[in-house]
Structures are given as C-alpha cells and as structure tokens.
Amino acid sequence: MLKRKQLFLRRPKSTKALNQVPGTVTYIGRKESVETRLEVIDYNKESFERYISTNPEDAFNFEDDDKNTWININGLNNTPEIEKLGKYYDLHPLILEDIVNTNQRPKVDEFQDYIFLVVKMLYYPKDSAQKTNGTLVNEHISIAVGKDYVLTFQEADGDVFEGIRDRLANAKGRIRNHGTDYLLFSLLDAIIDQYFEVIDSIGDKIELLEDNLFQAQPSDDITFEIQELKRTILRIRRAVFPLREVLSRLEKLDNDLIDDKTGNYFRDLYDHIIQVSENIDIYREMTWGLMDMYMTTISNKMNEVMKVLTIIATIFIPLTFIAGIYGMNFENMPELEWEYGYFVLLGIMILIFIMMIYYFRRKRWI
Amino acid sequence: MLKRKQLFLRRPKSTKALNQVPGTVTYIGRKESVETRLEVIDYNKESFERYISTNPEDAFNFEDDDKNTWININGLNNTPEIEKLGKYYDLHPLILEDIVNTNQRPKVDEFQDYIFLVVKMLYYPKDSAQKTNGTLVNEHISIAVGKDYVLTFQEADGDVFEGIRDRLANAKGRIRNHGTDYLLFSLLDAIIDQYFEVIDSIGDKIELLEDNLFQAQPSDDITFEIQELKRTILRIRRAVFPLREVLSRLEKLDNDLIDDKTGNYFRDLYDHIIQVSENIDIYREMTWGLMDMYMTTISNKMNEVMKVLTIIATIFIPLTFIAGIYGMNFENMPELEWEYGYFVLLGIMILIFIMMIYYFRRKRWI
C-alpha cells in the first residue's frame, strides 16, 4: 500500500553469525557479488607505481623495498584471501574478524608493529544525480598502518579516496614527502570531509520536509519520512560519534609510527569531527521538532474544515427550520394568507443571513 | 475485553521474600516445576566425558582429576541441593542468595579462589515458530569460575550453550586446549550472540508496527503494543547495560584465574556489548517516536472523515433550504405559478452544486 522511499540507510543486519567458534573470520555484510580486488600503490618522494590485481600474493612483492606501500582491498566476502593477507602482515585473528564484521563500531587498537582502525565511510555515490534522493552508502572500512605500509579494507568498489590517489600520482601537496602516518591522516581527512556533505544533505532534507509540511496534503507519507529521517540521523550519529574518541586517542598516541608533527593534523581532524557531531545534534533536535510542526499543521487544517462546516450549517439550518414552519399544512395559519407574507419572510431570512455573516466576521472566521 | 498479547517479557516479581533472615537462600523466580538437573562435562585436550544426574553429590567425583569440569545446574527451586553444592565449592552465603534471587542484576564479584558472575540470558526458545510472536525468555544465570571448574546455575532447562557442548564434544576450535577462563568467555560469547538476535527481533517488531500504523484501523491495540514494546526495551536495557561494566571489569581483572591472552577476548566481548547497547538506544528512540506517528495518523484519519462530512453537508444543506422555501404554503408565491419555475430552480441548484464542487477542488479537499 504505502511505498516507502528508503531515503538514506538500509537497516544493517546486526545479527552476527550465531553459534560460531569465536575468531572465525566470517563476512556478514551485504555480499554484493564483487570479487576481491587489490590495488597497490607504491610511492616515495621520487617514484610512484600503481598496480591492480585480484591475487593477494601480488601485494607481497612490494613489501621489501624502501618505499611506502598503500594496499587497498575492495570486497570482504572472499575471506580466505583476507586471512592470507592478514597472516603475511601478522594481523591478530580478532583483528581479521573486525575487518569483515561490518557491524564493528569505529575504534582504534594499538599494536607493537601497527595501528588498526575501524571507520565508517558515509557518502553518496557519484552517479546519484540528485543528492537528497540518492541512497547514502554506509561502508565499513578498516585501516592497518605499519612503518612502511597502509592496508585499507573496503566492502565494495567505490570510495572517497580519488583525490588522494591523484595527489600521490601527481605529487601534489606534502603527501609524497611524508610517511604512512600522513597517508593515514589524508585517508581520515577524506572520509570526514564527506561527513560534512552528508550532514548538509540532512539539512537540505529537513528544509524540504518543512516546506512540504505546509504545502502538501496531510498524508502519512510525511510522518513516515520524518521517522525515516530520525532513523537516519541516529545511524549517522552511531557511525560518527565514536570517531571522536578514536581521533582523540590518535592525537595522544605515544607511538613511533606517528610523527609528532602529524599529531597537529590529527587535532585538526578532531576539531572537524566535533563540528560534525554538533551539527548532527542540531539537526536531530530540528527533526524531532518536525513532528510537532506537522501535528499543529494537521490541527490547523482540521480547524479550517470545521469552520467551513460550522458556518454553512449555522446559517442554513435555522433558515431551513423557518421554511419548514411555513411548509406545515395546518388549516389555520394566518401568515400564509397575508398578501405579502412570502416576501416579508424572504426579507427576514435575508436579514438573518446577513447577521450571521456579520457574526462570523467579528469572530474572524471568515 | 482487550486481550493483551504478551509479546516479550513477563513482568518479573520483584518482591523479595519479606521479613526473612538475611542470607536465607530462597528461590523467588517463577517456580516452573522442574526438578534440579545436573549436567557434568569433564574435559581436557585429550578426553571428553558427559554425565547427567539429578543428584548433586555426583558432581563431586569429577573434582579431583586434572581435567576441567563444567557443571551446569538447571532448576533453582530445590534450594537445599544448591546449598549443598555451594558448601562443597565453598561459595559465600550471600553468593548463594544471589544465585537463586532472579532479580539480582548482572554483576561480577572476585574472590580468592573463584570469580562469580550474574548474567541474564535472553533468547527465543527454539520451538517458537515465529520469532516476533514467540515469548522472549529472560533467564537468570549465575556463573562461578574456579581454577579447574565452571559452575553454571540456570532457572530451567533450555539454554544457548548447545554450540559450546558440540565444540567441546568434537574438539572444534580452541576450546579444549584452553582453561576454564576460555570456557567462561565462550559462555558469555554465546549469551551475547543471542542479544543480537533479540534486538534484531525488536527492530522487526518496530518495522511491523510502523506498517500497521498506516494500514490498520485506529485501534487501541496498537497503543498497547507500543507501550508493551517500550516496556520490553526498558527491561532488555536493564538486563544488558550492567554487563558493560561487568565485561570492562573482567578485562582489567588482575587475577590468576584469567589468562592475559583471554583478556583480549573479553575486550572483544566488551565491543559487542557496546554495539548491542547502542542499538537498544536507537530502537528506544524509534519506539518512542512510534506514538507520535500513531497520533498524527489518527489525526489524519479524523481530518479525512471531517472533510467528507463537511463536503456533503456544505453542498446539500443550502440546497435543502432552497427546496424548503418552495415547499412553503404561502398563498401568494409568484414563482410557483411560473410555467418553468421548477426547471429554472433545478438549473440554479445544479449550478450551486457545481460551484461547490469547484470550491472544494480548489481547496484540494477532493
């Protein structure tokens, strides 16, 4: 009956695979049939190399040189290959579980040789023509940062890192001169930049709904859309808010992998994520207020309907009664025989009509 | 009159047995007439033995070997046998009170020789065909973990540990190679896995209610179901939220009974319980929003009813008045004698009718 527009996020399947041996690496996301695709970028100040493969072993060749290597893996459903890679880079089994568990909330774990992060990538795919109607993608992304490598694990093709690839290829900005910590910063910066766009689209959506409230017919669709918007904001909160702690910890991390100077950049990111959080909470309150607005709008409309009914009924019911009186068939009704009885009565009726109109005017109903 | 569907949880009897000597071991749960049933699993890397009895003394035979022993007691109403077991394993009297007090909230207590936990097991019994209509079981479970034994006390038969029994029997995964701390982890992991399923069913229920809101007739049943859902979510919160502190303390416990490596696993559980908590709070807000949605839906429906009434009354009341005029019996009413008076009047009435329809069209009521 009601066709729901899934405006933003699909409800994630939160069910973990049940009754499994803990530490089992099982992908529980929406297995969009992608084959696992590897993208290796090997770079230093002087050189830049990019290589794409579907075979994880290809990645290992790039490890032994003195360049920084960024290995991006798209597609998590092919778990054996993820495990192979994990074994090569010596990742903890529970980390591997986190990589494929798309319900894992954002976090940072510090290990001897590497830092591991889980982040949520929120973005509108480029081909979605109209932002406010496009479907928001909420993609689980895991990042492992070692001395000279960065591993990124994504659910599917399509990401927000095109600008970084471009800067690496063309040696724009500082990125080729710095280590893997700066690459990590660049990745997080690109992700958080997208958050701003996402919350802007929420703001647009709220304004759109506000306009609709006053123009549209009372309709359950709007109720549903507001509820949907509430849900979306709650989900975005859940993706964004834990990142505050992640960035706060990253900034304070006393670790060889993160240069002191890069710490400043992380503090900047922390500032940005606080801004995003504050905006989310403002939009949250605005959205909650929409329901009240809608309610008063419906009540106003009903008030208007009632007024029309009351005006018409209040004017014509008494007049009809008077007409009824002189429609009676009593034999002795003197007025009926008066020569101008009919016209006098018509005059009285018109008088009553005018008085009623005047009454409603004064009551400001008309 | 109104048949309530008890969708999720029964209201627990919170009344403690009154005016009793403190430390008295009294079972206050719903005494479903189960006899206390003992299940002993004795295992190490090489061997596995399973034994079922109704006599607690049978459990003591398994204590003196060098294997790990998991003793699972189903049924808490037979308090003397609980006390016997407690005495054998040297459990504190207040601990025994906690074991049978089904109102005890989740907690962890650390003792010299053992760790004691109270947890709530939430699950849908397997035989309940339709999850969203089945009755959620909220079972009180106490766990005592010593060097080479694990005691679990359950209210009744039926639990979420089948997978663990299976892995112990068939030596799947790491479970037979590790100590009792890993068994504790496995038990908690199985319980928390079920939480995910429970909150998913809450999510399903919310979506079902949302659909019903728009399709169904306004009915007090929905109001009641929403209130029932609120109640359920509050109860689940109460069962789940204290577990966050329990797991956080377990992770940090400096105790010989817990191996350092197992600590990592507890941190993983802590992550999971945070995810469950966040989802509960999102569903909480969604449920609270349902009532507003329902309210606007009713108002919309009433608006529609009012419009129909207003349209009909506004069109026909004036027309009836006009007919009434010419139903009067005045002797001198010239129009009545005109040859085409009747047809002219019919024409005027049709004109008024069309104008009214046009007016409502423009007001978008039709």
Place this chain on the structure above:
Amino acid sequence: MLKRKQLFLRRPKSTKALNQVPGTVTYIGRKESVETRLEVIDYNKESFERYISTNPEDAFNFEDDDKNTWININGLNNTPEIEKLGKYYDLHPLILEDIVNTNQRPKVDEFQDYIFLVVKMLYYPKDSAQKTNGTLVNEHISIAVGKDYVLTFQEADGDVFEGIRDRLANAKGRIRNHGTDYLLFSLLDAIIDQYFEVIDSIGDKIELLEDNLFQAQPSDDITFEIQELKRTILRIRRAVFPLREVLSRLEKLDNDLIDDKTGNYFRDLYDHIIQVSENIDIYREMTWGLMDMYMTTISNKMNEVMKVLTIIATIFIPLTFIAGIYGMNFENMPELEWEYGYFVLLGIMILIFIMMIYYFRRKRWI
C-alpha cells in the same frame, strides 16, 4: 466536583519553621497526636529483655550493662524529651534538629562515637486491606549507632521492624550473635525490603491504569490519577535515591563501629537499592508514557464518534434534499403527476442508500 483520591503520598509540608534560632529543635512533621513512646530492647547472645515506657529516663538504666541496647522512640513532637535523650547520648545539636526535621533527606554522618543515619521508611500499614488503594506511609526515621546501643527515632507508631523484634526475641538467625552494626544492617534491610513491595504496588497501579484507559469512559479522573502517580514516583525517587550514596559510604566506612564482615552485607544492600532505583526509573518512563496512551485513546474515541455522525449525515442529508425537491409546490412539476413517480423515486433513494453504505464499507468506516 472532582473528588481526588490521594492514592499514595500526602504533600509534605516543606516549610521549615521560619525565623528561628538555628539549632532549635522544632518538630515540623504532621503532629499526629501520639505521645512519645519508648521501646527498649536489651539483648546479648544469652539474654533478651523488652521494656516499654513513656519516660525517656527509663532508657538510661540499660546503658551500663554489657549488652546491646536498641532504643526505639516513636513520636517526635515531644521535643524536650528528644533533647534529654540527645544530651544523655551526647548527640550534636544539629543532629537533634535532623531527627525532628522530617524534610531532612537520607544521609549518613560519621562521628567519633557513633554513626548517624537519616532514612525514609515507605510502607503500607497492615490494616489497609487493598494495597493499591491504601495510603502509602512515608515516615522519617533517624538511626544513631554506637558501640553498644542503637537509637531509632520514628514519627509515629507502626513500622517494618516486627520481623527483627521477633528474631531478637527468639534468637533466630545470626542477629543475637552479632553487634550493633548487624542490627543496623537488619534495620536497613527491613526498610529496603519494603521498598520492593512499594514499587511492586506502583507497577500494579500502572497496569491498572493501562486497563482503565481502554475500558473506562474518557474522564478527567484518569488524567488526575496519572499526574498523582507521577508525583508519587517523584517522591519515592527522592526518598530512595540518596540512599544509594548512604549505603555506598557505609560500605566503605573505615570505622571501629562497623565490622569488616558486615561490610559485605552493606554491599548486598547497595545492590538491592540499585535494583529498586532501576525499577523506579522504568516505572517512571512507563507512567510518562501513560499520558500519551490516554491521549491517543481519547482521539480514537472521538474518531469513532465523528464517523457515526458522518455516516448518518452523509447518507440522509442528500436523501432529505431529494424529498425536499418533491415537496415543493410548483404548479408545473411533471414528475409529480407520473403514476409511478413516487415508487421510482423511492427506488432511486434506496439505490443511493446502498451506494453510500458500499462507499463506507470500502473506506472501512463500517
């Protein structure tokens, strides 16, 4: 007009006696004309003595032996006798003020020789036949615990300590073997046990109101009862919540008066008070939700009324108009002269009637 049922608590007079010298001992509670009544229980492992008097000096005789003495004073309005007792036991003047100030919130003060507690005793008097209709008593109780004496000051006769008196008299449980700290624990335990009963009655009241919402006529009484229930829950919160801090401090108290072993028992009480608090907050949310439920119920009822009106009016107003047409007295109305005109018209009217009914069926109004 509206007879309010004071279901739970009377509004306490919060006004302190104004413009008085601070430290003045003035009783501000509801001076139910009780005379101050003293009850002295003198006990040790071997012996038990009970003595009732209205003369405070009688209490002093029991002080010098090596037994524990529990002196219970009922009735606070006879302030000079309270002061006499206070002087004998060397209680601070501000403490005496707290004893008679029934607005004092629960607290614990530690002194050199004694510990002083203020607690609120909530209970239903035994003679109130129906718990949910009985009036909840909120009684101010002060407890001073010294090495070998316990003083309890109550507002009036009637308390929740009958079980303790019984256990002392008959040497049930551990109570006669322990010191005054264990007696303190027993008193608090008896008070908190009653809290469970009180919140259970709140739960019953909520379920009763929920049932009434759907069955009863819309009536302002329910609105008032919900507001009354809110008020009661807020007052109970105020009596119960500060006790959490009191018990937490009692547990940690490093004082000769409290034995280390008894500390365990206080931790147990702390667990119980947390359970009570959580339940209060759940009932709080449920009660707040009742108002929304009631609102939707009223709206549903109004919707139903509107539908009946609309169906009747929509069917008969047009039909009446048609009848009105043929009631006109035009000379030239050909239909009137047709032989079967009347019957044809009746047929048309029945047709319209059936179509209307069908329309409302399809709209699911009937």
Place this chain on the structure above:
Amino acid sequence: MLKRKQLFLRRPKSTKALNQVPGTVTYIGRKESVETRLEVIDYNKESFERYISTNPEDAFNFEDDDKNTWININGLNNTPEIEKLGKYYDLHPLILEDIVNTNQRPKVDEFQDYIFLVVKMLYYPKDSAQKTNGTLVNEHISIAVGKDYVLTFQEADGDVFEGIRDRLANAKGRIRNHGTDYLLFSLLDAIIDQYFEVIDSIGDKIELLEDNLFQAQPSDDITFEIQELKRTILRIRRAVFPLREVLSRLEKLDNDLIDDKTGNYFRDLYDHIIQVSENIDIYREMTWGLMDMYMTTISNKMNEVMKVLTIIATIFIPLTFIAGIYGMNFENMPELEWEYGYFVLLGIMILIFIMMIYYFRRKRWI
C-alpha cells in the same frame, strides 16, 4: 486583550550597560527611587548598638573598636557612595562591579582579608496579603565578611533579616557570642529559609492550576499561567542552584575568617539547599506535566461536545428524512390515503427513536 498576571518574577533586564570601560561601577537594576540608606549594627557579647544614616562616612566610625560591625546598605543606584565604602574597606574594583550588577549569579570569592558572596534573596513582601498572588521579589544581595565586619548590599528596603536583628538586639541564641562567620551563617540561613516558603508557594500554585484545569472553561489563560509558572521555576532554579557550589566551597574553605565549628553549620545549610533544589526539580516535572493534563482535558471536553452533536443529529436527521418523504406532493402516494397512515408512521418514528437511544446507551455515550 489578554491581561497577563505577572505571578512571580519580572523578566530581569539582562543587558549589561554596553560599550563601557570594564570595571566601571554602574547600577543596572530597576532603579526604584530609593536613597541609599545605611544601617550599622555594632555588637559584642555585652553590648549592642544600632545606628541608621544616609551618609556612608558614618559607617567608618564603628570600625576601630573591638566589636563586630554589621553594615547593611540598602539601595545600589547611588554608586559613588558604594565606591567610597568600597575604597574604605579595600574592596577590589571588580567586586564593586559585582555588587551593583544585579545579573551577577551567586558566587563566592576568597580574598586575603575578606570573603565576598553574591546571593539572591527570594521572598514575598510582608504586605502581600495572598501569597500565591503576591509578586515574588528577587533581590540581588552581596555580602563581604571581614575579621570584625560584615557588609551587606541590598537593592532596596525590605529584607528577610528581621529575625536576626531581633536576636542581636535581645541576645537570643548564640549569635552575640560568636564572630562574623556566625553572622554570615545566620544571614544565609535566613535567606535559604525563605526559599522553602517560595517553593511551597510554587507547590500551592501547581495544585491550584490542577484544580482549575478540571473546573474552568478551556481558556488560554491557563496555558499562559502554566508557561508563566515554567518561567518562574526556571528563574528560581537559576537563583538557587549556584548556591549549592557556593555553600560546598564555604564548607571546605581553609580560611582564618571561618571557624572550624561554623563549618558544621555551613554543611547543614548545604543539606537544606539540596532539599530546595530537589523540590524545585520535582515541581518542574509536575509543571511540565500540567500542559499534557490540560491538553487531555480539552480533548475530553471536545469529545463530549461531539457526542451531543452526534446523538442529536443521528437521531433526528433520519426522522426528518422520513417526514420529508411524506411531505412530497406526488399524486399517487397510497400511504397518504390510508386512514391510520399518519399514526402508523408516528409509531415507526418513535420506534426508531427508541432504538437509537438504546444504541447510544450500549455505546455508553449517554
């Protein structure tokens, strides 16, 4: 049109004098044309002297003796005299600004030689016959306490210190035996005692509004009064809540000016202010609930109106239709010629009437 009753507090002018040199002593309160009036009370154990003047220099004479001096200044608009006094007692320029800035929130500042407090005095003037209708006074009061002097600065004549003056004059209680710290305590105690009276009047107002809700006609006045009450409670909160921190700091102050024994008294005041705060928050929730109550009351009333309309219309519209049928002028209407047709029809109409009444009875509308 709507005459608002300003029940409690006037909206304070929060605007600071703009664009002024910081530290400028400008009085921004409501300059009720009082001339600055000085009241000097000089006392010790043996003697008591009281002196009233309008010349601040008169105050300096009392400084050099070994008595305690309480100088109370009424009227802040004569800023040069405030500055003169400030210079004599060596008060910091920013302190002088705080004394005349009536928007300054309650606070305590500790200096070398004196302690400075800002407090809000809430009270109903004595001449206001009916407390609930009288206008609450919210007066800014600053207190400076030195070794042997206490300065109090009030906005206008009229305060809550009459009892203290009386006790000083007649040597009642401990007040003449103690130092200025005890005088400070007495002043604060007198102020906080008034808070109890104020919140009691709020409680009375809430109960009055609750009664009005059910008796009065639906009227916008009640809506306004509830909003006014909300505003008042928020303002009182703002005056009272910061005092908690002030008293907590006073209690812990390690300062020669405050005797250790007086610390106990400040702890007592802290207890009282917590009680006030808790009551404010309870009344706050009750007030917020009033709006919901009012809403359901209106809806109930509308429901009742609708029912009357529906009953009348549903009974008489069909009957009118039947009468209309037999008012038609068809030539061939056999029933009209039956001898008892009219009486049969009357009988049918009465039958329909009775059935309708029965129907509404069963629906419990009548």
Place this chain on the structure above:
Amino acid sequence: MLKRKQLFLRRPKSTKALNQVPGTVTYIGRKESVETRLEVIDYNKESFERYISTNPEDAFNFEDDDKNTWININGLNNTPEIEKLGKYYDLHPLILEDIVNTNQRPKVDEFQDYIFLVVKMLYYPKDSAQKTNGTLVNEHISIAVGKDYVLTFQEADGDVFEGIRDRLANAKGRIRNHGTDYLLFSLLDAIIDQYFEVIDSIGDKIELLEDNLFQAQPSDDITFEIQELKRTILRIRRAVFPLREVLSRLEKLDNDLIDDKTGNYFRDLYDHIIQVSENIDIYREMTWGLMDMYMTTISNKMNEVMKVLTIIATIFIPLTFIAGIYGMNFENMPELEWEYGYFVLLGIMILIFIMMIYYFRRKRWI
C-alpha cells in the same frame, strides 16, 4: 506559497571545500565582495596612531617600534594576502586555515610566541531599525595575540569594537596603560557584551510569539517562526557554549603573554559567559514550550467552533423535524384541523428552544 521570514541566522554552508590538499587556505564563507581592508592602530601610554590601507605590507612597518600594535583585517576572501601576513607573523599553516574556515568552532591554541583564538561575533548591525526584525550577524573572528601585537581577522566590515577604538584614541580607562593582554580582554568583553543584547532580543521574540499565539488566527506561520526560533537558539548555543571552555583555559593559562592581574578580568568574563549560557538554556526551554502552548490554543479554538455548531444544530434539527411532521400530506392528520393547532405547536417549539438554551447554559457552553 509561504514566504519565510529569515528572522535570525542564515544556515551556514558547512561544506568544507572537498578533496583539497589539507592545509590549503581556502575561504569558504559567504564571499560578500569586500576587498581586504587593513586597519592598524599603534599605541602606547603617550601616543596613538591609526592607519588604514588595503596593502598588507603596510602593516609590517609598525612592528619594529616599542609600541603595541593592533592590526585588524576585514575580509577573508583575499587569501594570498592573509597568507602573506601569516608568514610575516610566523603563524602555523593550520592556523591560517582556521582563520578563513568560518565553520571553525570557538577555541584557543597556545603557541610559543602567541595565543590564537577563534570566537564568534553575534550582533545586530546598527542600521537595522527594529532589533527583533533585523538580521542577526554571526561573524567568524580570529585573534592572534603576541607580545606587542594583536591581529584580528574579520569576515567583513562592521564590528562591535567602536568603543575600544574610541577609548584607545582618547585614552579613556586603563586600556592605554596595559599590554596586549588587556587589549585581548577588551575585545572579548566587547563581543560578550553583545551576546547579552542578542539573548535579550531572543527573550523579546519569545514574548512577542506568546502574545501572537493568543491573538492571531491559527496559522502555520507561527509554527514556522517557532521552529525558526528553535534553530536560532541552537545556533547561538553553538557559537557561545565553546567559549566557556576557551575562557576557562585563558584564565588558567600559565604564559608570559598574559599578566596575572589580567587573569582576574578573564575570570570576570567567564562569569558573564556562564550567565549568557544559563539564559540561553532558559529561553530554549521557553521556546520548546511555545509549541505546546500553540497546540492547546488551536485545540481551544476548535473547541469553540465545535460548540457553536453543536448548539445551533442541536436546537434547530429537532425543531425542523417537528415542522417536517406537520408538513406531511396524510389525509387524516387530526392536529392539522384543530383551530389553534398551529399556535399550540409554535408554543411547544418555543418551549423546546428555551429548554435547550437552559441546558447549554448549565453545561456552560454559552
């Protein structure tokens, strides 16, 4: 259709320039086409010089003397000149980014040689005749304070510092005798003074809306204005609240740049910002309450409409029915032939009319 009045703030473009190299200095504010304008004020105790230019290099001449220099830059869109200035004063690249990023929230950063602050300047432009209708300006302002210079970066011309310029020029107050720390204090004081005016205008707006609620016709405009007001308050909160932490940190800063004596002044500012925050939260609650008030107002109005309809219909529908009875054409209707039948019936009708009126009087509907 609905022309929205943008009463307070425009929605800021929160979108950061996407996919840019981090550290890039890009102005993202509303580029109101101002050219960057430099204003240099060079002063010490004896002298005062003011110079205006559009060339940033002009500012460097003033650096080498022993006077304090305040350089105010209006217009951020000309980023190369901002960078030039930044390089001269050795500002960190991320600081330069913050200067032009108008979304940066208020903060303070401490560096070796200077302190950097971001603040939001809220004010009504002077030319806006009516404050409550004027558009509030929310301007991003950055302040860098070194040993002998203060740099202020504003978005556009127009600020709240006229008073400071005047005092510097005319050596009013302490400002020429103190260092740059006192100038910083004066700037912040001027900004916070404006906050008081802004929240006062919010208070005025709330009172205006309250008045409109009762006088105006129910209209969606008010709903929108309340939502707009909510939005504004949320935005002001966002601009003001972070300043509390900024000022708290400034006060505690252990830095050569800030004199200990000036610390006192910052504590005073902190007090003021707390007052502003508290007022914002009070207005917040009042605004949220407006929606409830509006809802009850609409319901009251609808109630009144319904009553008019019900009174008219309930009186005239039964009377019309009676008239209808005697309009029937039965041949045998004895009443019709009675001589005074008509007048008796008229009498009965008048009686019914009077009884109805009495009934409604008693129900207090009239």
